[in-house]
Amino acid sequence: MIDVASPAAASAKRAGWWRGDGSEPVRRNLGLVGVLVLLYLVGALARPDIFLHGGRLWSNELTVLTQASSIGVITIGMTFVMISGGIDLSVGALLALASVWSTTVATQSYGPGVMILAALLVGAGSGLVNGILIAYGRMVPFIATLATMVAARGLAQKISGKLTQIVKVTSFNRIAEWRPLGIPLLVIIFVVVAVLAWVLLNRTTFGRRTVAIGGNAEAARLAGINIRRHTLLVYTLSGLCCGIAAVMVTAQATAGSSDHGNLYELNAIAAAIIGGTALTGGRGTIVGSVLGVLVFTQIYNLFIVKNLQTEYQQIAQGVIIVAAVLIQQFRVAALRRPVPPGA
Amino acid sequence: MDDAATVSTPTPAVEQAAPLLRLSAVVKTFPGVRALDGVDLDVAAGEVHCLLGQNGAGKSTLIKVLAGVHRPDAGDIVWDGQPVTFPSPQASMRAGIATIYQELDLVDDLTVAENVFLGHEPRTAGFVHRGPGARRTREILAQLGHPEIPPGRLVGKLPAAAKQVVSMGRALSRRARLLVMDEPSAVLAHDEVANLFRVIRGLTAGGIAVVYISHRLEEIREIGDRVTVLKDGRTSAANLPAATTSTRELVGYMTGRSIEYVFPPRPPAPPVPQRPTEPTVSQGSVAAPVAPLLEVSGLGRSGEFADVSLTVHSGEIVGIAGLVGSGRSELLETVYGARRAHSGSVRLDGRVLRPGSVRAAVRAGIGMAPEERKSQALLLGEPVYRNVTLATFGRLARAGFTDAARERAEAARVTGELRLVPADVRRPVRTLSGGNQQKVVLARWLLRGGCAGTRLLLLDEPTRGVDVGARAELYGVIRRLADDGVGVLLVSSEVPEVLGLADRVLVMREGRVIHEAAASDLDEHAVLDLVMAGSLLSGAQAEGDLS
Ligand SMILES: Nc1ncnc2c1ncn2[C@@H]1O[C@H](COP(=O)(O)OP(=O)(O)OP(=O)(O)O)[C@@H](O)[C@H]1O
Ligand SMILES: [Mg+2]
Numbered sequence: 001m002i003d004v005a006s007p008a009a010a011s012a013k014r015a016g017w018w019r020g021d022g023s024e025p026v027r028r029n030l031g032l033v034g035v036l037v038l039l040y041l042v043g044a045l046a047r048p049d050i051f052l053h054g055g056r057l058w059s060n061e062l063t064v065l066t067q068a069s070s071i072g073v074i075t076i077g078m079t080f081v082m083i084s085g086g087i088d089l090s091v092g093a094l095l096a097l098a099s100v101w102s103t104t105v106a107t108q109s110y111g112p113g114v115m116i117l118a119a120l121l122v123g124a125g126s127g128l129v130n131g132i133l134i135a136y137g138r139m140v141p142f143i144a145t146l147a148t149m150v151a152a153r154g155l156a157q158k159i160s161g162k163l164t165q166i167v168k169v170t171s172f173n174r175i176a177e178w179r180p181l182g183i184p185l186l187v188i189i190f191v192v193v194a195v196l197a198w199v200l201l202n203r204t205t206f207g208r209r210t211v212a213i214g215g216n217a218e219a220a221r222l223a224g225i226n227i228r229r230h231t232l233l234v235y236t237l238s239g240l241c242c243g244i245a246a247v248m249v250t251a252q253a254t255a256g257s258s259d260h261g262n263l264y265e266l267n268a269i270a271a272a273i274i275g276g277t278a279l280t281g282g283r284g285t286i287v288g289s290v291l292g293v294l295v296f297t298q299i300y301n302l303f304i305v306k307n308l309q310t311e312y313q314q315i316a317q318g319v320i321i322v323a324a325v326l327i328q329q330f331r332v333a334a335l336r337r338p339v340p341p342g343a
Numbered sequence: 344m345d346d347a348a349t350v351s352t353p354t355p356a357v358e359q360a361a362p363l364l365r366l367s368a369v370v371k372t373f374p375g376v377r378a379l380d381g382v383d384l385d386v387a388a389g390e391v392h393c394l395l396g397q398n399g400a401g402k403s404t405l406i407k408v409l410a411g412v413h414r415p416d417a418g419d420i421v422w423d424g425q426p427v428t429f430p431s432p433q434a435s436m437r438a439g440i441a442t443i444y445q446e447l448d449l450v451d452d453l454t455v456a457e458n459v460f461l462g463h464e465p466r467t468a469g470f471v472h473r474g475p476g477a478r479r480t481r482e483i484l485a486q487l488g489h490p491e492i493p494p495g496r497l498v499g500k501l502p503a504a505a506k507q508v509v510s511m512g513r514a515l516s517r518r519a520r521l522l523v524m525d526e527p528s529a530v531l532a533h534d535e536v537a538n539l540f541r542v543i544r545g546l547t548a549g550g551i552a553v554v555y556i557s558h559r560l561e562e563i564r565e566i567g568d569r570v571t572v573l574k575d576g577r578t579s580a581a582n583l584p585a586a587t588t589s590t591r592e593l594v595g596y597m598t599g600r601s602i603e604y605v606f607p608p609r610p611p612a613p614p615v616p617q618r619p620t621e622p623t624v625s626q627g628s629v630a631a632p633v634a635p636l637l638e639v640s641g642l643g644r645s646g647e648f649a650d651v652s653l654t655v656h657s658g659e660i661v662g663i664a665g666l667v668g669s670g671r672s673e674l675l676e677t678v679y680g681a682r683r684a685h686s687g688s689v690r691l692d693g694r695v696l697r698p699g700s701v702r703a704a705v706r707a708g709i710g711m712a713p714e715e716r717k718s719q720a721l722l723l724g725e726p727v728y729r730n731v732t733l734a735t736f737g738r739l740a741r742a743g744f745t746d747a748a749r750e751r752a753e754a755a756r757v758t759g760e761l762r763l764v765p766a767d768v769r770r771p772v773r774t775l776s777g778g779n780q781q782k783v784v785l786a787r788w789l790l791r792g793g794c795a796g797t798r799l800l801l802l803d804e805p806t807r808g809v810d811v812g813a814r815a816e817l818y819g820v821i822r823r824l825a826d827d828g829v830g831v832l833l834v835s836s837e838v839p840e841v842l843g844l845a846d847r848v849l850v851m852r853e854g855r856v857i858h859e860a861a862a863s864d865l866d867e868h869a870v871l872d873l874v875m876a877g878s879l880l881s882g883a884q885a886e887g888d889l890s
Contacts, residue, residue: 203744203745204740204743204744204745205736205737205740205743205744205745206743207745208729208736208745211722211725212722212725212733215722215724215725216718216720216721216722216723218718218719219718219719219720219721219733220733221681221701222679222681222701222711222713222719222720223705223734223787224701224702224704224705224706224734225702225733226702282722282724282725283724
């Protein structure tokens with residue numbers, strides 16, 4: 001009699017149809033697509049001869065995608081780690097270690113299959129070490145992976161004697177050259193890894209556990225989730241991604257080197273953050289991370305096609321990272337802050 | 344009974360002076376929800392003004408508008424005769440409003456004293472004085488009846504009720520003219536509530552106004568001067584006299600219907616309480632039918648509880664009464680494996696559970712709804728259904744692939760039974776009201792009872808923040824589970840709840856079980872006496888420790 005209709009309930013029902021499980025990430029990813037479009041426009045202004053010419057644009061974009069592929073695979077592993085509430089600073093060093101290990105004279109003598117297997121095993125194994133240190137040694141991820149970062153890079157230098165190890169197995173190098181249907185195999189690997197990762201994160205219990213641990217570890221534990229084992233698996237997965245990326249980078253360079261993957265940790269973290277992965281865990285998407293890598297690489301590409309010096313590129317890289325973190329913080333603040341009146 | 348038509352106009356009899364605070368026609372919209380849809384509220388200096396309303400009625404949103412956390416979309420705030428806006432929490436604090444939020448907002452990694460003075464530390468030129476802060480904190484805690492909480496302890500190491508006390512201390516540490524408390528008593532036991540009321544009376548005697556939110560009507564009668572009732576974001580009745588308005592009337596304004604605060608009937612022949620009815624069978628053979636579902640023997644953890652033995656039979660609800668700090672929650676968590684027992688054993692169906700392993704307990708069919716929903720139970724950013732299925736998504740999955748549609752359906756079924764508002768299970772839990780978040784926590788284990796065989800349910804303060812109507816549903820759901828053969832071990836600070844819901848009651852004091860009886864053989868006074876005797880003792884001890 002005082003109040004019959006329930007406006008709150010009614011509007012809640014109405015709001016349901018567009019509010020899917022993840023409307024927030026979807027909006028953010030659309031924003032990233034917008035940024036990519038913007039970058040093409042900048043490209044069109046800077047180098048109309050490339051960006052307004054269909055064929056050249058296509059081949060330029062294939063270059064961008066190829067460049068993005070190895071760092072992309074690493075970023076995907078990093079995304080899992082970050083969603084679980086951790087961080088992996090060792091990715092670049094693990095890549096170098098896997099690259100060097102798989103290209104020693106001894107390993108090369110067994111042929112391409114063993115080389116690939118060696119890279120994957122070394123990557124996953126080192127990731128497992130990270131996982132053991134963090135899950136069972138109860139080390140802070142930042143410190144544990146900082147230590148393995150230094151140690152793995154050192155080990156790689158020790159194995160290679162700081163020399164570049166030329167890959168003489170030509171079939172291995174063809175990984176970087178092969179273009180089925182005109183698309184580089186490296187790009188195809190990236191896409192396949194991304195698709196598998198999407199399924200893993202969004203459709204499997206593994207993914208659900210990852211989000212749960214990062215979102216609220218105590219709640220996950222009290223719900224009966226084995227946090228330690230899962231943490232171990234997440235870092236192993238990241239290591240495996242480093243192994244895959246090591247194969248890609250080594251084939252591209254036709255050589256193994258302890259210098260491969262330099263600063264990859266920084267780029268991967270930055271790309272994941274641009275893609276909306278929370279540093280605090282519990283939040284992040286594969287699509288976002290892929291878009292983050294593409295934005296990053298596309299900016300990089302603009303510098304290259306404008307023939308700017310590498311110093312500028314590095315400065316720009318730093319600026320992008322700072323900008324990405326700032327944007328993320330604003331987003332978090334905007335989520336917390338109430339909507340201003342009239343908005 | 345009063346004439347309903349006169350009620351929504353203010354009763355001038357109670358307070359004649361110009362109000363300290365007047366809100367009129369306040370509107371606040373969240374995406375998809377009109378949380379406040381024209382709320383009026385008058386608060387006079389020196390009064391305790393109670394806010395009533397069902398879960399999701401908008402009480403917390405209203406006080407967040409007052410605290411400068413949310414900006415209203417429309418409406419006016421008049422503070423001390425002046426129209427004002429509170430664009431930030433700091434602005435509201437500066438005006439003299441201190442707020443205790445429903446969800447604890449303490450920093451776990453800071454000490455008690457640092458939390459109490461967070462944001463207004465005693466300092467000169469940027470250097471914080473530790474001494475005075477600690478001294479003031481000790482005074483405030485003593486005023487709140489808790490001299491035993493050490494100002495130097497990290498807040499993260501305190502039990503939930505002590506955290507509540509600290510957050511009250513934080514509000515008191517500011518010289519406020521209006522103190523807003525959002526369900527401060529939800530985790531407090533009987534004597535703590537008495538302490539709280541003593542403090543409130545002291546404040547109001549000094550002219551400070553208090554806005555008090557609680558779902559416990561008896562508290563409102565005891566402490567309140569006037570009551571304003573919210574329903575679906577609107578003021579449905581304002582300024583009712585707290586002492587004389589009938590419960591039926593209040594509930595009517597809250598719900599639009601009349602719900603009795605009822606417990607479901609116990610099964611006519613008590614299900615299995617101690618099984619005294621068939622003594623020959625149970626003594627004659629040690630055979631299975633009478634073996635308890637849960638058997639805890641000699642369980643202890645130093646400093647928390649000692650030598651606890653108890654049994655829960657299948658189909659039985661066992662309640663544990665006791666003060667906060669009597670070791671109830673710790674006991675429950677130890678049975679569940681979240682803490683490792685130092686001595687004793689836990690058996691389910693006669694099999695010893697691996698100590699310190701939640702996974703072993705869960706696999707054996709034990710579920711626990713923990714005390715603190717925000718830090719122990721919920722993934723705030725995740726949708727409701729994923730929170731509900733947090734313990735079951737693995738079982739609902741096929742070959743490692745989750746089945747979201749099925750999860751949503753199952754979650755919708757249970758949350759529907761508990762009357763979750765809004766009913767959409769895809770909303771992030773963060774956007775639900777406190778009471779509705781609590782329903783999500785419970786739904787997790789009720790779901791499991793339905794689809795994956797929970798044998799034993801451990802409930803720690805299950806109705807914390809749940810409104811009167813939903814509570815009745817919840818009691819019904821718990822009783823039905825028991826009727827289906829689930830054993831329930833229930834901890835609650837509300838004695839009537841323990842007595843009304845449980846078949847058998849244990850009273851804990853200082854980490855020991857001091858009494859055990861069928862619920863029908865106890866009354867509230869008897870339990871309180873047992874419990875209080877302990878409180879006097881522990882209070883004396885705590886003071887002894889300090890000196
Ligand atoms: N940040 C938010 N985003 C979206 N909706 C929200 C948000 N905060 C609250 N709501 C919605 O506003 C309504 C009122 O919530 P509020 O927390 O004020 O209820 P309440 O009266 O305090 O309930 P309770 O007794 O359960 O604490 C609810 O429907 C809730 O889901
Ligand atoms: Mg509330």
